[in-house]
Amino acid sequence: MDDQDILTTLKILIIGESGVGKSSLLLRFTDDTFDPEQAATIGVDFKVKTLSLDGNRAKLAIWDTAGQERFRTLTPSYYRGAQGVILVYDVCSRGSFSKLDAWLNELETFSTKHDMIKMLVGNKIDKDKREVSKEDGLRFARKHHMLFIEASAKTKEGVQCSFEELVEKILQTPGLWETDRHGMTLGVDNADTARPSCGGYCSVV
Amino acid sequence: MAADEEADVFEITDFTTASEWERFISRLEEILHGWKLVNHPNRGPALKDVYTSGDWEEKSEDIFFADFKFTVTFIYLKVPESGGTDKKESQSPEQETEQDNADDESDGTLPTVFVDMMNMDNDFPFRAHCLCRWYGLQEFIVAAPASNSDVIENESRMKLLMSSISIALHNTECKVPLFVQFQQWWRKIYSGMCVMPDSTVEYEMVHLKKLPSQYNHLEGLLDIFKGKLGSTVSPRPPVSVSVRFTYVLQEWVNSPWPQSPPDFSSSLEGDVGCSDFRILPFGACEDPVSELHLSCTWPSLSEDMIVENQVYSDLDPLQAPQWTVRIQMTEDPQCLLGEYLKNCLQLCHRKETTDELLGCLFTEDSDNDQGADISQALQRLTQPSVSYNMPSLTTVMSQASSRLRIKAEEAPVPTELLNEILLYLFPDAKDSENTEKEGSKDEDSDELTEDEMRHQTYFKQLSKDLKSSPVNSVVHKLAVSLFTVNYHHGGLRAVAHLWQEFVLEMRYRLENNYFISGVENGQPNMGSCLLHQKLQMLNCCIERKIKREQLHKGYTGRRHSTDVTDLIPTDDNYIGCPEDVSMETDDAMNISVSETADNNESCENEHRASEQANMRLASNVDSSSEDEFFECAEENQSGRTEPVAGAEMVARSEMAGENTIVQSMSTSSLASNTSFKISGIPQHRPEGRLTPCGDLKLLRSGEQMYIPVTQEPSPMTEDMLDEQAEVLAKLGSSPEGTQLRAKMQSACLLSDMESFKAANPGCALEDFVRWYSPRDWIPNEGEEPDNEMPLPGEKGQLSQRMLIPGNMWVEVWQSAQAIPAHRQKRLFDDTKEAEKILHFLSAMKPGAVVLHLLPCLVHAAIIRVIENDDSDIPKLRMLLDQVIGKAAKVLRSPHQEIRRYEDLIKMISLAEVVIARAKSLKTKFTEELLDQPGAEEELNYFVSNLLQHPEVSIRGGPCGPAGSVIHKLFIAAQKSSYLVLDDETEENSGEAYRQSPTIPDFPNPSGREYILRTWVPRPAPYSKTLPHRMYCVLVDNDYRLAGAFSHDTIFQ
């Protein structure tokens, strides 16, 4: 693959309670498959995918973390430097939704980019026994300034879209991914030196 | 110059160059068309002060006359969007009458040039193009030689040019004045013209080194002006006059620059004053404010209202209606903080190693084997010290120098200072008295002033935004003192010296189990700089080491000591202590574990426990919940019945270790003795229990399920994490990669499974999952929970994903043996990690040390800037926000680029200069000079304005509070300058000084500017009445008269 036209490499993080379908969402996005026999993640897993958006190609390095409580002592160290995070809950599990606050807290504590883009994904909408309404999800996302979408890794609804949306938003926040956008701007004295040619008070010594 | 006539003459006489100038003319016309200056509508009068507050724009084109290259530039004031209505409002009644005069113009409005000539709203702009200043123009074109070295001096060439331009202007009917620059560029000599359908304006200029004395005042200038007009109309309308005199104040008698550069060496003498290496220096070494320029303006006078001639003047500055002030700042004043920072930054480029820098200083008997050397020294240091306190650092310190084996007299950092610094870095080495003192210092900050509150919010933001280290941390302190040492004690060598001492202290602390003070405990904080993380990591290692050794000590003190020392194969590879591994549980299970075991108590417990254990062989001992340590029942007889294959040796050896575990066991534990064996299931004795896991019962045996003591996860610094992430990422996106990654990370899972198995004999994967990953246990629905014996376990099954044959969980479970955490292989090898860190630290080149400390230095520098900002200037606030934003970015960027630090440091220096200026101005305009009480606010307002605007007009002029202060400053300066004169010529001036009333309040004006304006018909009495104007500026050795005289081209 030619890496030349790749605009930037973005680090994306997937977090959320165990079993909400993080690994399944990722697998759907990268390989467009659904594996009901997806093993519970141990530690962190990693996938790369190149995404084309408006002619820009961005390489995504996606870190899938284990939701199990016992692994959590390890995984937060992977939050570092992520530009975007996908926070997943299971619409059929109220419990996974109520834990979202705790996840955001952890994110706040361990992430190093304060302006990282956050996306909330309600997964498993293909299932019948819904416990969390779309409104609940929306409300939570609004309160915490997140992007929001409902999805199903199984039927692939909303999956591609969620990743694209997130990446687009990151690319629109240039401070987040460009290394050195513009040179120094000095606040003081700038105006004083800007005057061309015969500026300044030149007639009196 | 009458351009028209000359052009005519020229056309006749010279045909040879015709093609050259024709080409020039057509090119010029082309440019004028291109800029759309043809049929250009008239602009209204410019708004008041818009010449300085508005935006000016320029357009440039190149043009050749033969092979002489000119640059033609159109310079114009941008028209504000909403200009229309404002314009009318701004017109003074006076102007309206003027405009009425000219209303016989065909299109009803006055041409822009005429409006500009007579508009008094922008008379003395403090910053403008000279042509704008001299002629009051809001739009004009300049043709100047493209290169400064090209000069038009030849008279005939000048005429040729001017006539060509005249033709172009006539042809295009462009009404914008056009100037040509003659003579050397720096003389700023221009000649220009403006061509209108029925009139022209000529712009002429006289530039002289000396002005004959009969012209050196208003009266003389009026004579010149009137002479040039040559008008015979009578009565001649009066000439209107605007005057501005500028006085320069250079000597600030009341406030000589106060800052004296700090004297580092002297401060060390006293015990108290040695704080210099604790804070970065700040402030300007020279006065950042050099001069004050006071301009006194008489905006519009009639010539008969005012007299100024050789013998008399009405123009007394104290009578001037308008006062404005400009401050001349010292350019690039030397400032301490900026100087320090730049100096430090340079060190980053240095490549020398410590050996190269300090090598020659090691004494001859040094055997280069530092390791051995150090350990010897350490032995000296670790000789039993008084009580539990660590040996006082001062004693350590004297030996510390000998550890480095540097000849004291040649060491870059003097021993005494080194001790001071080390004590400052490690205050825990001081006696308790001193530390208390430090503590109380902080408490003083209870009542905060407004400034301090503002600073506090800044500080908070800083520590959140900057990837450095906490302000009171040892890394922060080290950064500050290292850079002070660099500045005052021999640069990089001193840095190398102090750093090596620091590293030795680190090793000393590790080997003697003293925590590094000033570094928070716990996992390395990735929001801090790498160096700080490394020290945190080192503290983690020390913590584990202490625990391990505590156990070991507690154990060796017991009767089986010899046995066990022999039996334990490698202490490093096995965890010997349960506390060691209990930490991680606290966030997961809300059990706070007090890490420092109370030795006395635990000894007693151990003793009793072992006795008990001996008595009750096959009993399962439950715990009581009162224990302050952790709720954990522990078996200590396992040595005899341990069924786990291959673990016998180890198990035996651990027997005593288990005894220690039992420290947590309450002696009163007489809880239920459950039958230990359940038929059919092979059993071993439970080990390493932490606490019961709710009311969960094991599925097969129905026993209470226990959460085991587990190993803490390895702390990691960001570089380790990066390394690990890289390894994991390299495995790629394939399913195999995923598999492998899981395997690589399963060590922790395996360890937890083994602990679980050890704590819960007869357990199954289902049990483990119910504790470890409850979501993967799906209880059977519909069925009544059956709580009755003998199978009290819940009914249910593993989730689908756990049931996949051969999945990692099953695999790991199968390979897991029942081994309690304390006998497992250590997940975190603190000995190795500590060594790695110490190596990292000691192998760093001093230049790299500096680079690693830069984040903290920047942090400290910004704090210094904020602390010194007591003026609350909006402009500074903006700058500070920029600095912080920039710093946050630079410090967080994964590649520490020196270039980006350079930019940052420039900005910090700039902030320092701005603050120094503010300070300087505040001392100059002190409230003590105020006459009126209650005017402090006005004075502050004035000072704050001075800092933010290039020119400040003084409210109330000479009579306002600020005006009177300035008046006093001038008087003082005048007095002192006369005094100096007296001293020089003492004999005859002694009495002259007595007659002090003769000293004028103000010096002679350094510059005088006059603008003369009038309306008269020209050239003939029957010509149209047109505006004329002359601007004069009289400075010593530089006199310039710039006239704009109109000319009726129809009735002449």
Ligand SMILES: Nc1nc2c(ncn2[C@@H]2O[C@H](COP(=O)(O)OP(=O)(O)OP(=O)(O)O)[C@@H](O)[C@H]2O)c(=O)[nH]1
């Ligand atoms: N019906 C349905 N099932 C899903 C969907 N997504 C995931 N699952 C199932 O939910 C279970 C858990 O999915 P995983 O992707 O392993 O969950 P996870 O969030 O990665 O869990 P951890 O790795 O333990 O943190 C699996 O059995 C999936 O088959 C979905 O959209 N619809």
Ligand SMILES: [Mg+2]
């Ligand atoms: Mg997963």
